[in-house]
Structure formats: structure tokens, C-alpha cells
Amino acid sequence: MDTVDALISAQGSLDILTLEEAQLLQKSSNSELYHLFRQCCLAVLNCGNDEDDISRLLARNEPFDVEIVCQPRGALLQLYNAPSSAFVNDEMILGIKESLFAVLRDIVYIHNHLLEPSNKNLKSSEITNLIFEILRHAQALIPRRHPKITVCWGGHSINPVEYKYTKKVGYELGLRGHDICTGCGPGAMKGPMKGAHIAHAKQRCQDFRYIGISEPGIIAAESPNPMVNELIIMPDIEKRLEAFVRLGHAFVVFPGGVGTAEEILYLLGILLHPRNTHIKMPLIFTGPKESADYFAQIDNFIAETLGNQAQQLYDIIIDDASKVASQAYKATQEVAIQRQDMDDAFHFNWQLHIDEDFQQPFVPTHANMANLCLSKNQSPDKMAANLRKAMSGIVAGNVKQFGIQQVRQHGPYRLTADADLIDKLEKLLHSFIEQQRMKLPSDKTYEPCYLVQGH
């Protein structure tokens, strides 16, 4: 692989670390934090080289190294063996550079403010406060900006027809002035931004936001596209999901795999909570006409697991990008009115109640996975919470380093479910495999990291 060494000075005001803060990330001072930082940097630098096989990525980039050069005038980053694709004319592409320093900013902040002992066992409202503070520190909270953040969810591994459709939806959203927020990887996380950007040009809109929200565990597998002009690293997947729903004003879901299922279950679980029934959160499932079956299946799974009430919470629109966008547009106007009526902020959805069960980090050990209650004897929102965790664990087993290691050591995760549920779950997951949504297509055949079994 073509690589270069480079000494990078920061953009904007991000470089004004104290000397202490810069020390933090030295290889020698804190190898764990350093390791995390190196890995995030690598992901950012590899953007465009779509790849979700983390071990390959890491192996290929083994000689890569990053070092913080402490200087009173601000931290410099010394890169060794960085992928040359991040550079043009010997200059780092500006969007990549900004993302690099966003990573630096968030990792230092999270370390300084959140990982203190007093922050170890947080309660629900404290977690929400943390999320607010991280977003505020990342300057992602813009008071009084009209609600127009559309969160786009969907798979990183989608086919060309689906990808083209995500661009079209992004385009139509862009024509209507919407900002785009995604998980910032490839596929359905990239397409809407590209489409929106062409539309924003036509509308002469220059203050567009392309917000990418990631987390250390997934960033390597979902390297942030440099079109993202606001990259935010949340501490874990649960806080990442909460950031999405606190920031977003409308939600559009494209076809995807277990990650997308996790996102759907997360949001439905929250919206099903009795304290949230009055809150407007427009949610649209959409895809090209080839995806009609896909969404029928998802819809069916939701009906059978969470019930009819859950089905009322979303619309399915097939092959009509302009309708998706105009519905999202109209809905966000209503969100604006509701926020004003409730004296809630535009920039952070304080009113939304999120149960601690959706907030506390779920660590996908084999024990935790095995203990998930996948039974119909629970309220729909509890069911959603547990299914969400199951999906989260499978994502980890597929593409996250921790999960992959667990599975390598102990074999596939074993989920225990009601007889009734087993079948539905297996069918859904199996369809993801068949449609190559679990991982990006490669020469290796996908090996499931899970088993679903009865009690």
C-alpha cells in the first residue's frame, strides 16, 4: 500500500490543547487511550477505502503510527505510513484533517470529563446530560436553527440500486434544505450526503450540516466519509444512538442489516414508551422498488414482535424519493411547532424519555447475550430493548473488534428465545445473510456469529 509520513498542524481552534492534554495521548503515557486514538485516526485516514474487515484493515496498516508532538503553540500530529489516498498534492484533504482533529477533540474530552470515577455509574438523567455536554463541546448544538436534521439510517453494505436510491432521497431532502445526519460510514450513510450536497449547490445553500456520529468500537469498520463536516465520536453505541434521537428531527431508514435493525428497534422501543406517545418523531422506511419485499418483511417482524401499535409509528414509502422528502419536510415543520409549544429546544430533544434500559452500555459477552430475555411475556418496549441488544451483539460479532474476539474464543453467541420467536428471528437474520447485508461482500463466505435456540 502506498503510504506517506506527514506532520499535520490543526485546523480551527481544535489545536489548543493544554500541554497536559497533549501528554494524555502519548503512546507512553496511556497505552489504552493511545491505542484507541491510533485506531480512530486510521479509520479517518482510510475513508473511501470501503472495507469492514477490521483485521485486514489493521494488518494492512500495521506500520501506521501517529504521535502527538507537543508544542506550546499547539499540538501537531506526526503521522507515519499514513495511507497516501488521504493526500492530494502532498497536502492532506481538508475534510480528513478536520475529522482527525475532531477525533482528537472528542477523545480528549471524553477522557477528561467522562471517564472520571464519578462518571462510572451514571443514572439516566446523568447520561443524557453527558450526551448534551459532549455534543455542546463538539459545537453540534446550534440554538434556534430551524429543525431540519434528517437522520438517515441504513446498511453500510447495500447494493448499487439501493445506493443510488439513497442518493436520490438525499438529493430531494437537500432541495428542501435538510441537513443530513448518519453513522458516517459507507453505503446508506454516504449516499444521502452526496445527493444532498448536489441539491444544496442548486439551492445555493452553504451552511449545510453533514453530521456523522460514530463510536470507537465501530469507527474502524465505518470509516467517516470526508463529506461529513461535523464528525462526533460518542463513547459507546448506546450514547451514539441517544445522540441520534436527541439531535434528529426526522428519521429515514434505508435497507440494511443487523445494525439497521438495532436502530429501528431502539427508536421504536423509545417511542412505544407511554411517556413519549405525544412526541412527534417522523419515521419513514424507504427503498427502491426492489426493496418492497425487504420492508414488508421488516414490517411483518415488527408486527409480530412489537405489535400493531409499533406499526403506527412509521410509514413505508417505496420508490418515491420526492415523497419521502416532502413528507419529512412537512413533518419537521410540525416538529418545530411542537417544540415551540412545549418550550423545548430545537437543538436537543429534552422531552423524549429514554429508559435506562436503552442507555446503559450492553457489553456483548456470551453470558450477556445468553441472558437476554427474548420472550413475548413482556411489554413491547421491553421486547424492543432486548431485541435491540441482541442485534447489537450480532453487529459486534460481525465487525467490532471486541465481538469478533469473543466469538473467536467462545464460538457463536447463543440467543435463547421463545419457540415462537426463534423462527421469526432466524428468518430475518437469514435474509440479511442472503442479501449480503451482514458484511461487505468479499471472497470469504459469511459465517454467522450467532445461534438462536429455544429455552
Next chain:
Amino acid sequence: MDTVDALISAQGSLDILTLEEAQLLQKSSNSELYHLFRQCCLAVLNCGNDEDDISRLLARNEPFDVEIVCQPRGALLQLYNAPSSAFVNDEMILGIKESLFAVLRDIVYIHNHLLEPSNKNLKSSEITNLIFEILRHAQALIPRRHPKITVCWGGHSINPVEYKYTKKVGYELGLRGHDICTGCGPGAMKGPMKGAHIAHAKQRCQDFRYIGISEPGIIAAESPNPMVNELIIMPDIEKRLEAFVRLGHAFVVFPGGVGTAEEILYLLGILLHPRNTHIKMPLIFTGPKESADYFAQIDNFIAETLGNQAQQLYDIIIDDASKVASQAYKATQEVAIQRQDMDDAFHFNWQLHIDEDFQQPFVPTHANMANLCLSKNQSPDKMAANLRKAMSGIVAGNVKQFGIQQVRQHGPYRLTADADLIDKLEKLLHSFIEQQRMKLPSDKTYEPCYLVQGH
């Protein structure tokens, strides 16, 4: 067709016409000027609906009408039966609106300042002054901006592989900070802007220029893409071509048909003039690997008609977008140095000598076409001038209203050429037909509007 009526008030400062100027464009006061204005408006409003069959376009939009509503506070445009595709949420797409008023600006200016009797028979230097004044009035001359305008030429009717490649080249140019200037229609005129725009986002570049230069005769067939953020209407094709070469710092040619051949011959003809041999004007022919033969043929045609010296004036780069861009980048650095050394402006290439033969409008009547000297008994630059006119006439016969009428009345144009040349010319033109470069593919078979014959 879906249409709407709308009353449009202007963007920017373009709306401050005097009452007199606004009167000019009333249907009643000057039917010719009004007609021209209506047609240009229509073209702008139809952007995106790629179509080069002017009669169809006009027929379909027959009920369309535009009226200038004079008000002291500025002119308003009242549109009747305008294509609804130009609107989103009942608002005109901003880029289209800007283009509409750019048309208004240029038509009024050209009328006021250039069509006076004293401007009827202009000499060479006066023509260049006119071009300067139109560009200055359109605020297209930006002093001291570093040379980085890349003019991209190529067909409006190209295949998907070629189109994708033009986007890739645009992307690589954008990464290097280049502005894009094209004829502002579809195909090779749109692709580079789209590609560049994605790259500009990644480089956080917000002052990019996407310059579209058109002329009344062609605009209907090459409706300006609203990504164009500077639309300029020149009075005729010769002034349009001169505007390209006075503004541009590097020239990239993609595959195309007779229009592209006209552009190539125009530029080569000028560069072959003894007074221009020292001037740096980087010129690159490029396309995907499937275009290799195409450019071999063009190269061959040039060699045989203009000679080896002409071949020295360009590079052919096949299937290497990044090389095209980095060569263009390096070359514009040298252009910058040369301009400074010669005390020439960055914003207007005053030094370039253009023979009057390339400047005086060529009207494609049958007589003028028949009289063209297509013989080897002339200097290469004269040969280029005459071949350029021949190509220009064929473009008119294909897609311009005047040419189409002439051909309908008098049959195909008859070009008379040296025996030697006939064959080469026919082969070239024939290949354009075969590759569907003459017109956008449609259900009608292309009927040649020309005949090449011996003396």
C-alpha cells in the same frame, strides 16, 4: 406536462433595472428581444429535462409565457405554465432563479451596449473589448484570483461510461481546488461540475466557481444545469468561444461530436498562430479506456489536416483522471508564473492573439457553407478556421433553430473539399453519427444535415 404559474422577485442586485430597461423586454415593445428572452428562460427552467430536440421542447412548452412586471421596487417575472420541475415546495430552486436573472442581465446588457449601430461592424480589438465588458458586467472577472479555471469541453450526448469518467476528472480537479467552466449543458458539461462539487466539499472549499457560458442560439438545446453558479450568455458562438479562451487557464476535452470538434479546431487554430506560440495554454484530451480509439481518430484527423505541429499542442491521457488533474494543476501553476512575468491579468488572457477570422460571426447559410475553403493549400491556422466553421454549421444544422430551418428549406449543407480531405472528413463525421454523438439518442434516426463533396 406539469406546469405552474409563479411571480418571481429577483435575487441579489440584478433586479434593479431602470424602468426603461424593464420596458425593453415587454412582449409589445420588441418582439424579437422578447422572443429571445422567452426562449432563454424556457431553457433555464427546463434544466434537467435533458433534450436537444428544440422543436419538441418548444412545442411541448408552447403555452409557456414570461412577462416582466415593472415596479419601481424592481422588476418581477411573471411566469405562466412554467415547468413544475423548477420548483420545490412552491419555491423556485434558487440556482434556477439566479440563472433566470443572469439571462435577464445579459440580454439587457447586450441589447443596451452592444447592439447599437456603432457596434455593428466591430474590428478585432473591439470585439475583444466587448467580451471583456460583458464578462465584467456579469462580475465574472475576479482580479488576483489564482489561475485555476479549467474549461471542460466535450459532448452533450455521451454514454454512461464517458459521463462517469467526466465526473471522476471533475472530482480530481476539485480536490486540487480547480474551478470548472463549461458550455453548461448536459453530458460532459455537467459531469465535471458534479464531480468537482463533491471534492470541493471534502476540501471545505466554498468559493468554487462553476461557470457556464452559453449563447442564445444553443441555450435551448443545452439548458444550463443549476449547479452552474455563474451563467453568462454571450451574443454568439464566436464570442462564446473567445470568452472560454480568455477566461480559462487549462483546457480538458472529453469525447464529443461536432461541437467538440469545433472547440478543438478553434483553440488549435489560435494556438497555431505565430504570435501565440509562446503562450502557455495547457490542453488535454481525455476519456475512459473505451475512448482510446476515439481520441486516436481525432489525433489522426488533426495530424492529417493541421499537421504535426498541431499535435504538439495537446496531450492525450486515457483513463487516468488523477493524472489529468495533476497535470492540469501543474500547468496552471506555470500559467500563473507566465502571466505574472508578462504582466498579464489572471482574470483575462489579453496576450492571446485571435485572428479576426475566428472572431467574426459565421452565419451558416448554404452559401456560406458552400464557400468554405476546405483545401490543403492554406496555412494550418487558416485550415483550422475553415474547418471550425464547417463544424459550427453542422452543429447549427443539428440543434440550432436557424440551422434547422435552413436545412429544412434547402436540404443538407454542401461542403466542398479537396478530394484528399473528403474522405477524412466523412470518416470523422460518420463516426460521430455511429457513436450517437450528433444528437441525444432518441426514437428518430439521425439524418445528416450535410454532404461533403469534391470540387
Next chain:
Amino acid sequence: MDTVDALISAQGSLDILTLEEAQLLQKSSNSELYHLFRQCCLAVLNCGNDEDDISRLLARNEPFDVEIVCQPRGALLQLYNAPSSAFVNDEMILGIKESLFAVLRDIVYIHNHLLEPSNKNLKSSEITNLIFEILRHAQALIPRRHPKITVCWGGHSINPVEYKYTKKVGYELGLRGHDICTGCGPGAMKGPMKGAHIAHAKQRCQDFRYIGISEPGIIAAESPNPMVNELIIMPDIEKRLEAFVRLGHAFVVFPGGVGTAEEILYLLGILLHPRNTHIKMPLIFTGPKESADYFAQIDNFIAETLGNQAQQLYDIIIDDASKVASQAYKATQEVAIQRQDMDDAFHFNWQLHIDEDFQQPFVPTHANMANLCLSKNQSPDKMAANLRKAMSGIVAGNVKQFGIQQVRQHGPYRLTADADLIDKLEKLLHSFIEQQRMKLPSDKTYEPCYLVQGH
């Protein structure tokens, strides 16, 4: 005097003259135009050195010279023996540089477009169109900007108490967001801008406009303060006055001399015209408490010459800057509503009718002055028109080169008035002399350039 030589390149886009235009201003090509240009440059460069004795100024700056250096890349100005006060750290103060190029812009434009033979004998509406075109070319017409231009008139020669008060009024206007427009010389033309600028800082207003409108005949005696960020040179005093009333939304008059009297008579004369009686033009006379008598006298003179109706057109507010500003603020809100109701522009008062008698240049020869009809046997607006001319002539005799020469050759101007009027006029003019409002105080005693006599 301390002087420097300097080669100045232009700011903004003003430097893109054609080679032809640059030639225009060469000493050799048109000595009259060159002379005018040199004199305006000198005035701009001398800003701050308050002085209204033109011959002294010219004598002192005799060695000063300016030359346009023609280069394709734009015109440069070569200055010889320029006052060093215009430079800091060897760089010209930016505001002065902008003013220099504004002078260049307007002189070239006026020459190119207005001094053609066809523009020699203009009718009323044509004159208004010209004014519109000059202002548009100077980019002084900003569509849709909320009405807030306050024109401040008053003497260039005022005492420190009055000067301080003009700053206070400017400050209060600035707090309310008003733009300031003056004749751009010292005294009452400078104070309001300084005051407003401090207030604009406190209000964090950064798009303030400090518009200075001058004319070639007076600019030498009223050198533009570099706080003026939009300097406009109109062709003569009548067009300058019309520019004020077409641009302004509210009018504040401070104490002054004959120039101020001219302005008051001009505006009252127009407002008295039957076609203008419905138009809102807020007009306030104001000064510190020491000026109470002064305005009583003016008020009295108006009553006796133009009648009670004229007195209804203004308010006199003594020593209450905040009241002046809040009244101006409220009045401009009403102007905004009226403009909208009448479909008139915010940026140009098209509705205002101005009689040709107020528009045609009045040349202060002795014959013209002697022929002025200063008799009560005329309508108030005619009376205002003639008194305005008389004042205009006296201004010329005091500080304009043409007038001074006339008076030097032929002795004082002789005005012929009704017995009744003689006394009033003399008293008024005499009070201006006593209060040192005719010229800036100097070691020379003021010698009247006029005589008022009976029929």
C-alpha cells in the same frame, strides 16, 4: 509638507478597467478629465487636513501628481508627492485607497455614459434615470434593505459644541441601526458618522453604511472622511442633491451656512410641490441648546419666504439627541410601510416628483445670479427653487473654484430682490458670517462674495 511617492494597486473589482478606459485618464489624452481626476484624488488624499481654502490647498500640493499605469492586469495608480498623512507603515490607509478608486470608478463612468452628446440636454425623467444608473453602478442601490438611511446635513464649519452634538445624534441613530449619509466633508458631515460608528460597535452591527455623496466642484473643499465606506461622486450639485433625496429615508439638519440653507430650500421646495404632498419625508432640524436661536431664525426665514405650509414639513428639536433619533427611527418605519403600500422601492425614491427647475444645473455666472427672480410674486416652490440657486451661487463664490474665479474677475455677485426680501436675506447671510459658517475660521477675514440689492 511631508510627501511620499507610491504605486497603488486597486482594491476590490474596481481595477478592471479596459485598456481604453485607462487611457482616458492619461494626462496627455484628455487634460480636462485628467485635471478633474487629479483634483479629486488630491481631495481624498488630504482627508483629515480640514481646509476649505482651495487655492491654498492646491498651491501647497502643486507638486502632487497622479498617473494611471496601464497594465493588462488592471490599472495601477502612480502617485507623486502624495501627502504622507494618507499612509501608515508605508501602506495607504485602506479607506483612503477605496475612496481613490471610487473616484476613478465614477469619473470613468460619468465620462463614458453621461457626457456623450446625446446626454447633453436631458429632460427631467432622463436626469433621474442617470442618477439611478450612477448609483447602481456604484453599487449604492441595495434592494430590500430596510429603510434606514439618515441623511445628515449641516455645515462644514461648525463650532466644537455643535460638532460634539452631531456626534451624539449620530450615536443615537447608530444605536437604532441607522445608516448615515452626508456630503462627506468635515464638521456636521463627519460627526454623525463617528458617533454612529461607536454605537454600531455596541450594537455589533457590521454592515453599516457611511455614504458620502460629493461632486467634483466641492470635493476639494470637503475632502471625504475615510470613515465613509461608500463614496459617490455625482456630476454636479443638482444631481448630488437629487441623489440625497432619492436615497435617503430620513433627513436631519444641523446648523450650517449657505450650503445647508441650499439643502433645506431644495428639499422644502420639492416637498411643497403639489404632487409630493402625500410623500413621507421626515425632516428634523436639530442642534445643541446653544443653537436654539439659530434655528428660530431659520424657521422665521422659512415662514416669511415660503410660508406656514413649509413650516409644517419639519420639526425642530433642540438639545435632545435621543429624541431626534427615536423620531427618525419611528418615521422611517412609516416610510417603509408607505413604500410597500405604494409599491415603491426601498432603495430609490421613484415616487418623489422633482421639477426640472431643481434638476437643471445652475451655473453661477454673474448674469445667472443677477437674473434670479427673488420676489414674493411666485409660488412657494418656485421661490424655494430660486432661493436655492442663490445660495448655491454663494457657496460657489465662497469655496468652489469656478465661483471664486468669477468673483475675482467680476466682483461680488449681485442678487436683486424685492425690497421686502432684501432685509431678510441680508440678515440671514450676515448671521452666517458672524457665526463663521461661511468658511472655516482662518487668519483671513471673510469677504462676502455677494451683494443683495433692490430692483
Next chain:
Amino acid sequence: MDTVDALISAQGSLDILTLEEAQLLQKSSNSELYHLFRQCCLAVLNCGNDEDDISRLLARNEPFDVEIVCQPRGALLQLYNAPSSAFVNDEMILGIKESLFAVLRDIVYIHNHLLEPSNKNLKSSEITNLIFEILRHAQALIPRRHPKITVCWGGHSINPVEYKYTKKVGYELGLRGHDICTGCGPGAMKGPMKGAHIAHAKQRCQDFRYIGISEPGIIAAESPNPMVNELIIMPDIEKRLEAFVRLGHAFVVFPGGVGTAEEILYLLGILLHPRNTHIKMPLIFTGPKESADYFAQIDNFIAETLGNQAQQLYDIIIDDASKVASQAYKATQEVAIQRQDMDDAFHFNWQLHIDEDFQQPFVPTHANMANLCLSKNQSPDKMAANLRKAMSGIVAGNVKQFGIQQVRQHGPYRLTADADLIDKLEKLLHSFIEQQRMKLPSDKTYEPCYLVQGH
């Protein structure tokens, strides 16, 4: 006094407090913090009403109250009985509003981050880190901005001649592009900003910085001028002084009283430290010609107490504003070079060593004042440190609430000095009294809050 009630929503992004943070400042939750906040608000709102008699100010504003209204969409401030001078057209002057929220920002930040137990006993480098963090949080550290912050020190109580001169120096600094940083009260803290602002307008400079650094103890007596566009509240006088010297690139001292003496002694004490001798910190004492004696006396006092070496650290320039500015300009160019050579930041002077003795808060109790070692038996930098504390105590006794209370309870502070020093100190202080520099002139005679006595 004229007062109004008003509900104020925030400017910029300052309003996005967490609900917790907003709670902090409720009257009920923390009366001490609330009290501090109320007092700072009052100071900000009273800007312009120059007054340093805190008890009067407080008495007059007794009915004033401020309440934070917690709303999810951001904190609002409800003001009761606020001085109406802060409003125009029922809207708060924007600069005052910004200052209000700057106060809010800093008080919350200081509370949250600095007043934790772990921050109670900070060591030298920790204090510097704190200062860096407060300034960073206030966005006052702007990396890579060219060094041009001129710190202007001098009295709040100066005479009109001196005040006019501070404006002139500010004007000349502004012409050279300098930013101004002061203690943000009246007198010498306001004049330079006003002057600079006029010059910045002439130089078309719009990104000027007028930085005001205050602290809770003094802010009531030195209400921040709303021209200050960056208001920063440091926790105490020592941190405020350190902020000045870490941020500033050049230092200009105008005539003043004990506060100014404190500032001079602070800076000289630091510069005399052996570790700082190589650091460039341009320091100029200046005033109108009437101040010549004043500075001779200061110079003499320095010579006699700190020695000749200290005299080498500053220049005295009398009555030459332009020389002051051009010397400051040249010196900051050298500072820029030195910072680059030493790899130090432009935005924070990390290299400067500050002894803990200058950093630890000095609390002006009678015991602490009495214990100060004012003897010649110490190194010049120690002597400076102790004299600085003495001056600081007297400032407190004059205008700070804490000091005034101490003196009211225990009588004047008693300073014990070497026989030799007594005389010099008394003479200096006495001259401050005579020249009315201790407090703003009022109807009360100044009563010294100190006694100087021998051992």
C-alpha cells in the same frame, strides 16, 4: 432611576446550559454564587454610568433582580428593575447582552471546573493551566492570529486631557491593526478602544478584538464598556493579571493610580525574574505632555525601589501617540519572530515564568497587609511582588467591597516599611490622591485607606 423589566434570551451559543448548570445560579440554590452573578450583571447593565462608589451603585440598584428562567430550549434571563439605559427601542443593546451572557458563561465555568475541592490549592503550573482553560473556554485563544494584542493599562479616573490622549493612542494603534485589551472599565480602559474603533473603520478592519478582562471583585466599580466585544471574567485579580500578560503582545501604560501601579509592579516583577530576561515584552509608559512629571515620578520610584535594571524594561514616550503606536507595532513584529523561534504560541505566552508569589491570591486583610515585607533587603523581583500586594490592598480598600468592609471595621491598613521606603511610598500615594487618581472625583473627599509606618 429609570428602570425596566425584561426577559432576555441569549445570543450565540452561550445559552445552551444544561438544566443543571442553569439551576446553579438560582437564588435559592446557591446564594453566594447567585449574589456574585447578580452583582456582575448589574455592573454590565450600568455600563456608561461611570461610577466607582460601589455602595452607592448597589444602593441605587437595590430593587434590581435577575433570575435564570430554565427552559429546555436554553436559559433566559428575567431582569427586574434593570437600568433603562441598557435598552434602545425596548431592545437590550446587543453588546450589553453579549457581555451579560459572557458573565454567565464564565461564572458557570469557573464554578464547575475550578472551584472543586481538588482545585483549591493549586500549584504554579496548575494555575497557569486554569487560566489557559478559562481563556480557551471563553474562545479568547485564537491560534495563528498574528500577534497584535496591545494591553492598555491606566487609571479609571483620569482627566479629560489624559482621556483624549488615550483615544489618540488607540487611534494610532488601530491604524496599525492592533487589537486592544484592557481592564474594561472607564477612563484609560475605554479611551483606547474608542480611538482604535475609528481607525479600524478607516482601515476597513472588521475582525478587531476589544478584549476586556475583569474579575468579580472589581467589576462593579469598573463596569465593562459595551465596545468590549470579548468580556472575560477571571476568578481573582492575580489570575486577571496573569491573563493580561499571557495574552498580550505589547503593553502600554497611561497615567493611573494604585491599580496602575499594581499592574506596573506586577509586570516588572515578572520581567526581572532571571528566567524571563530573554523574553520580549514591549512596555511603554505614555501620556500627554501634561503627564511628563507624573511619569518622571513613577520612573523615579521604580529606580529607587527596583533599581536601574527595572528601568531598562520600559520606554517613556511623552505626547507622541503615533510614536507609541509605531514602536508597539515594530515590537510586536519582533515578538512574533521570537515566538516562532522558540516554538511558542502566538495566542498564549507559555514561556513566561511567573513565580507562585505573583500567582497565589493575596487577600487584603489587615494582618496580611501588615505582614508585607517592604524592605530593601530583598531581590528586586521580591520587592516588586510585595509592593504589588500593597498596591492591590489599597485598591481593595478604595473600591472593592471586601476591602471597604475591612477598612470600615478595622480602620486604615497599616503598612510597615523601611524608613527609607516610607517616604517614597507616601509621596507616590499622596500624589495619586492629589491628582484625584484614587477614585473618581465626587463630592466626598478621599479618605486614605492606608497608613505607612516604620518598623
